[in-house]
Amino acid sequence: MKKQQTKKVSAIAATASIITNVVKNKKNLPDCISEYQYKINQEDIPKVQAYCYNILRRYEFYQFIVDALLDKPLKNKDQDIYHLILSGVMLLNEGNLPAHAAINETVNVTKKTKKIWAKNLVNALLRRYQRDQFSLHSAADNNPVSHYCCPEWLLKKIQNTYPDIWQTILKANLQHPPMTLRVNQLMGSRENYLNLLSEENLSAQVCPLTKNGILLEQAVNVEKLPRFSEGAVSVQDSAAQYCAELLNPQADESILDACAAPGGKTLHLFESCPQLAQLIAIDISAKRLEKVQQNITRITPDQQNKFILIAANASDTKHWWNGKQFDRILLDAPCSATGVIRRHPDIKRLRKASDINALLITQQQLLVQLWPTLKKEGLLLYATCSILPEENAQQIKTFLSSHNDAQSVSFDVSWGQPCEYGQQLLPICQSGRNQTDKKNKGNSDGFYYCLLQKK
Template structure:
C-alpha cells in the first residue's frame, strides 16, 4: 500500500486499548503525519497503563521494523487496497500479522484482540475483513511468507531505493548494514565525568542488579546488557548519567578542545553532544537550534546535568540574527541528514524517507558548511558529523565542498573505529561489536565524521 496519503486516521474516543493506539500511530505515519518520536509524545499513548504502553510501542516499532514484509503479506490478504481514510484498519492488519509472525502472542489472541480493535474504532464493517484475513494467514503462513520473500524489499525489510544505494556504496558491507539496521539497538550510557567515573557508576549499576560493561570504544560509555527505563538508572535525575550511543560520544574527543576556547554546536538538539563537551571542558559554548521545542530539550538536559551554555533558537545560516562577530576556535556541525545510520533506533525512517529528500538534504548540508565556515577562526577546526551511511551526504559531499574552499584542509582521523574514507571516517551500523556474548549487538550506530582545519 502506498504511504503517501494526506488524510488523517479516523478519530475515536479516548481508549485504553493498546492495539487501537498503536494502529492510530502507524496510520499517521502511513499518512505522513509524523514520526514515531513525535507521535509517541503527542498521542493517546499516555492514557495507557505502563504495561500496555510498552506493548503498544513494541507493536509500533515491530511493524516499522518489519514493514515491507508485513505490507507484502497484507496486500496478499486484501482483494483490493483500503482507502486512505481506513489506514487505521490497514494498520490493524499489519499489527495482527506482526503478532502472528514475530511475537509470542497466542494466535487466537492475535486474531480476536485485533478484530475487537476494529469495533473500538467504530468500523464494524472491517470486523469480518480483519478476522477472515488473519485466519487466512494462519492457514497459509509459510506459503505467504515464501511468496513475500520473492520480493527483495520484503526479504530485507528495506525500501528498494535504499537497498540499491547500499549495494552501490558498500558492495562488501550492504547486507551487514541492512542486518544490523534491522536489529534492536543496545542501550548505551554516558557518564558525567564531573560527577562520577566509569568504575563508580558501574558499581551503582551492580547494586541495582543492572548488568553492564564499559564501552569498548567510547571512553565515557557504558553498555547495558538489556535496556531499562531511565527512571531506574541510579542518579539519572541528579545528572550522573545520560543515554547516548557510543558513536555520538566520539565527538567530544575529535574536537580536541583546549581551555577557554569558544565553541559552537550547530544543529545541537537534543543536546547530547553539547552536554558531553561541557562535561569534559570548561569553555564558552553556544548551542544553536532551529526548532524551539527541540531547543527546549537542550535546556532541559543542561539543567539536569548541572551544566551551562548559551542556547539560541535561530536559523544557523542567518548569522546576522544571532552572531556577535566573534569567531569560534571549534565548530561542531551535526547536520540534518537521512538518518540511515540510526534506523535500528528509528525504524520508521525506512518508511518515511524518500530518495528525493537526499538531494534536498545535500543542498542544506552544503549551505550549513558554507555558513559555519565563515564563523570559524584561523587555525580553527570544524567537525562535520552525520548519522548517515550514504557517501553522497558524507565523504563525497566533503570532497565536493573542499574544491570550493582554498582555505580548508582535510585532516584524516586516525582511530581504531570505523572505516577510513577518502575524506572522513565512516562507522557502519553494528561496527565495533567486540563485546562479550551477553552484550552481543552492542556495536555502534552508523555515523560519519570529517575533520577540517581552516588555514590562511
C-alpha cells in the same frame, strides 16, 4: 458532578492508529506515541511502544503479507483498517499471544469503528494468514525489499555503496539497538559507575573504543540508572561519543554547536572541558532547545552561565552571529539518518529518495555559511548519522574544492572505515569474525566524521 473519564483504547487499536499516523501523515514515531498516551491504559504503554517498533522495523515484510492477503487494495480512506490488519498479522507473528486471542483482540477493534464491513474482512484475513503463514513468509523472503525490510530506493543505494557487506548492514538495521551510556567524567569515573550499576544488579560492560561509554546488557528506564537525575550519566550511543573526543575542546575557548538539540553532544563537549569560555548551542527548533536546557539543568546546574541557547537557522548567520569567531565548531548536520534506522525504524517511512537532494543543499549551505564564523587555525567537525557517501565524504570534497583556506585533518582512530575525507562508522552488529567487524567494534550506530581546519 463526577467528571467522566476518557475511555481507553486497547493496545492493538492504539498501535494501528499510531502506525497510520506515521505512514499517512509522515509524523515521527516518538511524537505519535506521546500524543496517544492519554488514550492508553498506563500499563499498556510499553506494549504499544514494542508493537509499534516491531511493525516499523519490519514494515515491508508485513506490508507484503497484507497485500498478498487482500484480493484488491483498500481505498486510501481505509488506511486505518489496512494498518489494523497489519497490526494483527504482527500480533500473530511476534505478539506472544495465543492465536485466537490475537485475532479476537484485533477483530474487536472494528466494532468501535463506523466501518461495519471491516469486521468480517479482518477476521477472514487473519485466519487465512494463520493457515498460509509458511507460504506467505516464504514468498516474502524471496523478495529483497520484504526480506530485508527496506524501501527499494534505499536498498539499491546501500547495495551500490557497499557491494560486499550490504546484506550485513540491512540485517543489522532489523536488530534492537543497544542501550549505551556516557559517564559524566566530572562526577566520577567509568569504573565507579560500573560499580554503582552492579550494586543495582544492572549488568553492564565497558563500551570499547570510547573513553566514558558503558554498554548495558538490557535496556532499562533511565529512572533506574543510579544518579541519573543528578547528571552522573546520560544515554548516548558510542558513535556519538566520538564527537567530543575528536573536537577536543580546550580551556578558555569559544565553542559553537550548530544543530544542537537534544543536547547530548553539547553537554559532552562541556564535560570534556568545563573551563570553556562559552558554548553556544543553536537549533532551528525552539521546542527542541527546551530539551537542551533540561539536560543542562540536570547535568550542570551551577554552570548554566557558560551556555547560550539560540533558536535560529544556523546557516542564517546574520540573524544570530555577533561577529566574534569561534575556536571550534561542531556541525552535526541534518541528514538522511540512514545510520540510525535500527534505533529509529520510522525513518524508513519518513524519508524518500527525493529528500536526499534537499538535504545535500542544506548541508552544503551550513558548511559554507558557518566557515566564516571560525577563527584562523580553528577546527570544524562535520558529522552526520548517515551512511551515504553523498552526504559525507563527497560533501567535504565539494566544500574543499571551493575553499582554499580549508584542509581536512586526519585523525588516528581504531574505529570505522577511512574515506577519502573523514571516517565512516557502519551500523553493523559485531561477531568479531572479519575485518569489517573489528573496525566497527562496539556495535555502534552508523556515523560519519570529518575534521576541517582553517588555514
